[in-house]
Amino acid sequence: MTNSLGAPGRILVLGGGSDIGQAIAARFVEDGGVQQVVLAGRRPGDMAERFDARRPQDDAAGTAQVATVDYDATQPGAAAKAIAAASADGDVDLIVVAAGVLGTDEHNRLAHRATELLGINLVAAVEAVMEAIDRFEAQGHGRLVVLSSVAGLRVRGGLATYGASKAGLDAFCRAMQQRLAGAGVDLLIVRPGFVHSAMTDGLPPAPFATDPASVAADVAAAVAAGRAVVWSPPVLRWVFAILRNLPEPIWRRVSGR
Amino acid sequence: MRVEARRPVEVVEAVVGAAGRGVLARGAGRSYNDAAQNGGGALVTQPEPTITIDPTTGRATASAGATIEQVLSVLVPHGRFVPVTPGTRLATIGGCVAADVHGKNHHRDGSWGEHLTAIELVDGHGDRRHLDPVATPSEFWATVGGMGLSGIILSATFDTIPIRSDQLAVTTTRTGDFDATLAALAEAEDGHRYAVAWVDTSATGSRRGRGVVSGGDHLDAADAARGSGEMAYAPGSPIPVPPTVGRGPALIRPATIRWFNRLWYHKVPRRATEVPTSIGAFFHPLDGLGRWNRLYGRRGFVQYQSVVPAPDDVLAQLDALSAGGATSALTVVKRFGSASPAMLGFPCPGWTLAVDVPTAVPRLAATLDRLDRIVVEAGGRIYLAKDGRTSIPAVARMYPRLGEWRRAVDKLDPQGRFQSDLARRLGLRTGGPT
Ligand SMILES: Cc1cc2nc3c(=O)[nH]c(=O)nc-3n(C[C@H](O)[C@H](O)[C@H](O)COP(=O)(O)OP(=O)(O)OC[C@H]3O[C@@H](n4cnc5c(N)ncnc54)[C@H](O)[C@@H]3O)c2cc1C
Ligand SMILES: NC(=O)c1ccc[n+]([C@@H]2O[C@H](COP(=O)([O-])OP(=O)(O)OC[C@H]3O[C@@H](n4cnc5c(N)ncnc54)[C@H](OP(=O)(O)O)[C@@H]3O)[C@@H](O)[C@H]2O)c1
Numbered sequence: 001m002t003n004s005l006g007a008p009g010r011i012l013v014l015g016g017g018s019d020i021g022q023a024i025a026a027r028f029v030e031d032g033g034v035q036q037v038v039l040a041g042r043r044p045g046d047m048a049e050r051f052d053a054r055r056p057q058d059d060a061a062g063t064a065q066v067a068t069v070d071y072d073a074t075q076p077g078a079a080a081k082a083i084a085a086a087s088a089d090g091d092v093d094l095i096v097v098a099a100g101v102l103g104t105d106e107h108n109r110l111a112h113r114a115t116e117l118l119g120i121n122l123v124a125a126v127e128a129v130m131e132a133i134d135r136f137e138a139q140g141h142g143r144l145v146v147l148s149s150v151a152g153l154r155v156r157g158g159l160a161t162y163g164a165s166k167a168g169l170d171a172f173c174r175a176m177q178q179r180l181a182g183a184g185v186d187l188l189i190v191r192p193g194f195v196h197s198a199m200t201d202g203l204p205p206a207p208f209a210t211d212p213a214s215v216a217a218d219v220a221a222a223v224a225a226g227r228a229v230v231w232s233p234p235v236l237r238w239v240f241a242i243l244r245n246l247p248e249p250i251w252r253r254v255s256g257r
Numbered sequence: 258m259r260v261e262a263r264r265p266v267e268v269v270e271a272v273v274g275a276a277g278r279g280v281l282a283r284g285a286g287r288s289y290n291d292a293a294q295n296g297g298g299a300l301v302t303q304p305e306p307t308i309t310i311d312p313t314t315g316r317a318t319a320s321a322g323a324t325i326e327q328v329l330s331v332l333v334p335h336g337r338f339v340p341v342t343p344g345t346r347l348a349t350i351g352g353c354v355a356a357d358v359h360g361k362n363h364h365r366d367g368s369w370g371e372h373l374t375a376i377e378l379v380d381g382h383g384d385r386r387h388l389d390p391v392a393t394p395s396e397f398w399a400t401v402g403g404m405g406l407s408g409i410i411l412s413a414t415f416d417t418i419p420i421r422s423d424q425l426a427v428t429t430t431r432t433g434d435f436d437a438t439l440a441a442l443a444e445a446e447d448g449h450r451y452a453v454a455w456v457d458t459s460a461t462g463s464r465r466g467r468g469v470v471s472g473g474d475h476l477d478a479a480d481a482a483r484g485s486g487e488m489a490y491a492p493g494s495p496i497p498v499p500p501t502v503g504r505g506p507a508l509i510r511p512a513t514i515r516w517f518n519r520l521w522y523h524k525v526p527r528r529a530t531e532v533p534t535s536i537g538a539f540f541h542p543l544d545g546l547g548r549w550n551r552l553y554g555r556r557g558f559v560q561y562q563s564v565v566p567a568p569d570d571v572l573a574q575l576d577a578l579s580a581g582g583a584t585s586a587l588t589v590v591k592r593f594g595s596a597s598p599a600m601l602g603f604p605c606p607g608w609t610l611a612v613d614v615p616t617a618v619p620r621l622a623a624t625l626d627r628l629d630r631i632v633v634e635a636g637g638r639i640y641l642a643k644d645g646r647t648s649i650p651a652v653a654r655m656y657p658r659l660g661e662w663r664r665a666v667d668k669l670d671p672q673g674r675f676q677s678d679l680a681r682r683l684g685l686r687t688g689g690p691t
Contacts, residue, residue, distance in 0.1 A: 001291065001296075001678050001679075001681045001682030003290075003645050003646040003682060004289075004290045004291070004559060004616075004644075004645020004646050005559065005616060005621060005622050005625075005645070005646050007622060007646065009682055031620075031622055031623070032620075032622030032623045032625075032626050032646075033622050033626075033646050033648075035648060035649055063648040063649070063650050063651070089684075089687055090681050090684065090687065091296075091681055138277075138278070138297055139278065139296055139297045140278070140296030140297035140298075141296050141297075184296070
């Protein structure tokens with residue numbers, strides 16, 4: 001149950017090893033009131049260990065337990081199974097949809113690689129969002145945090161498939177928000193820029209690069225304020241207001257690597 | 258889904274027809290958070306009040322949906338008064354039983370449940386049960402204080418107390434520090450049926466814990482000045498808080514809170530004074546202000562009420578609050594008498610502290626977690642009817658009879674039909690994190 005201070009009692013992270021997803025859960029634990037964090041992913045031991053290292057060591061209650069469940073986004077029905085497992089003995093109050101892959105140049109050139117990436121970042125993510133909403137509507141409350149990306153706001157050639165996957169997910173979530181208005185179920189779309197994480201390890205940082213903890217802080221603030229979309233860092237909202245409207249030739253030049 | 262049950266059979270139908278998210282009785286919704294909520298499930302209210310009293314014995318029976326106000330309007334003209342009243346006249350009898358409420362007379366008269374002689378309950382099988390403390394003690398004391406999780410109460414029978422006036426004599430005393438507050442409270446409890454202390458949270462240093470102690474008793478005879486000896490109870494409609502309040506910035510903020518507290522303190526004469534006071538003004542002052550909660554602005558406030566064995570544990574909580582920058586707007590301290598046999602009853606011997614903190618205080622969750630720790634380590638507990646944020650492990654330590662209660666409730670409701678958001682949040686019925 002979500003408590004009277006707005007803290008989710010139980011958090012489920014789909015893609016439980018994600019640096020950003022874990023940072024978001026850790027942030028809520030630090031703020032107090034969280035009873036359990038369920039990490040859903042392919043490598044349970046590793047996820048739990050990394051989360052324990054990341055969570056605040058001095059949270060006032062120190063009572064949040066950590067559990068893991070299996071989740072492989074390439075398997076049909078994976079999200080429904082993970083959500084059911086996590087809510088077997090009670091409500092899940094917040095679900096973070098974090099699983100994702102960045103892909104390589106191959107994913108922009110080979111059809112089977114492209115569909116593989118879309119299967120994880122778009123198909124499985126949409127499936128997760130829908131399963132979460134079903135669960136939340138049944139229990140009468142719940143909050144989704146979905147990791148979109150600025151890469152989907154204006155897609156560049158070097159990130160065609162990844163950008164398209166995020167553009168699709170972002171658009172789907174925007175439309176879902178319309179449906180959810182007034183239903184007691186909230187959906188927050190998170191649009192980070194370049195975040196230093198396992199996904200971007202070794203890549204040259206883009207302007208306004210940030211880190212998972214800062215994204216988590218922006219998410220926590222957006223949740224408290226009841227916002228629908230959060231950019232991280234927030235300045236990217238204005239940067240992209242310009243980038244989205246650049247004439248194509250100029251966009252090609254600034255986005256080309 | 259809301260069910261307005263006008264007859265007991267409709268309550269039975271709602272219980273038998275409960276789906277996966279269960280069913281829960283709701284009174285007037287005066288508990289502070291999620292005790293009377295059941296997201297995704299059914300909520301049953303019983304809007305039709307019936308109240309009867311035997312004028313010779315003073316024993317009364319009220320339907321669960323009857324409010325304290327409705328009960329008093331029947332009792333007072335007969336020269337009778339409820340054995341215990343919470344600080345709001347809008348609470349229902351069902352809510353008073355389910356939370357085993359306490360009043361300003363706890364040191365002398367105990368909690369609501371101790372004055373009950375019988376409860377009529379619809380259990381999880383959909384059966385109507387007569388519960389009383391002699392024949393069915395386990396079911397009875399699992400239901401009293403059971404927060405609606407053992408069944409839906411249809412009615413309750415209880416003993417009332419005789420009164421000879423509809424006014425009270427109330428003595429207020431201003432105190433200079435916490436020790437003086439405790440001493441004045443002890444004195445008020447010895448001398449009066451009703452006693453309570455209000456603490457000025459703006460005071461620090463040597464004045465820390467100063468406050469105003471009031472002691473009250475029903476007047477012995479009708480107020481001569483008013484002529485007739487007839488007694489009446491008509492609380493009148495509340496003074497409304499204008500609708501614009503609550504939209505803009507909160508009126509009650511840390512700076513204004515300190516001023517309110519200081520003013521309130523200085524408003525009380527230095528020397529003890531006795532004044533005749535109405536039932537409403539003495540017992541239900543907040544009800545006199547409609548929508549008073551809106552004074553706290555859009556985000557509202559959090560009530561935190563605990564009971565701890567020793568006054569030092571109260572001070573430790575007050576210190577933790579001020580260290581966390583959480584200035585309480587309304588701080589009440591009172592000594593409880595002995596505990597009732599209710600398995601999840603809140604009052605137990607010791608000192609209760611109730612504070613009201615604006616939700617907007619930064620890092621309030623962590624500060625209140627710290628209070629929980631003080632309370633748990635002292636062997637105390639917090640009041641479930643006012644909780645919105647404690648943790649599952651904390652509750653298990655605060656309520657050592659939780660296991661016993663669970664077994665009794667499981668017998669009344671083996672299918673787990675009675676559920677609430679509070680129960681899910683704190684794993685009350687399941688024990689697991691929910
Ligand atoms: C201004 C104010 C002052 C207060 N002062 C005090 C005080 O001095 N002392 C004190 O003890 N409390 C106090 N309270 C708390 C309040 O008295 C309790 O929360 C009480 O339970 C509220 O009754 P209600 O009818 O509003 O119940 P609700 O809030 O509707 O429900 C409370 C609980 O009772 C259960 N319940 C209600 N009706 C039934 C039924 N028919 N059968 C089974 N279960 C039922 C619900 O399921 C829920 O768990 C105060 C509250 C306010 C707002
Ligand atoms: N980092 C950035 O710059 C950035 C920017 C904007 C948006 N995002 C988005 O934020 C989210 C989290 O990214 P991150 O930075 O935290 O990266 P990350 O640490 O690499 O996390 C991604 C997670 O997704 C999991 N995953 C991948 N494929 C999966 C599958 N088939 N089934 C289950 N889990 C799978 C990975 O699990 P394994 O460990 O098992 O592979 C990994 O834990 C992603 O959706 C990403 O697109 C990231």
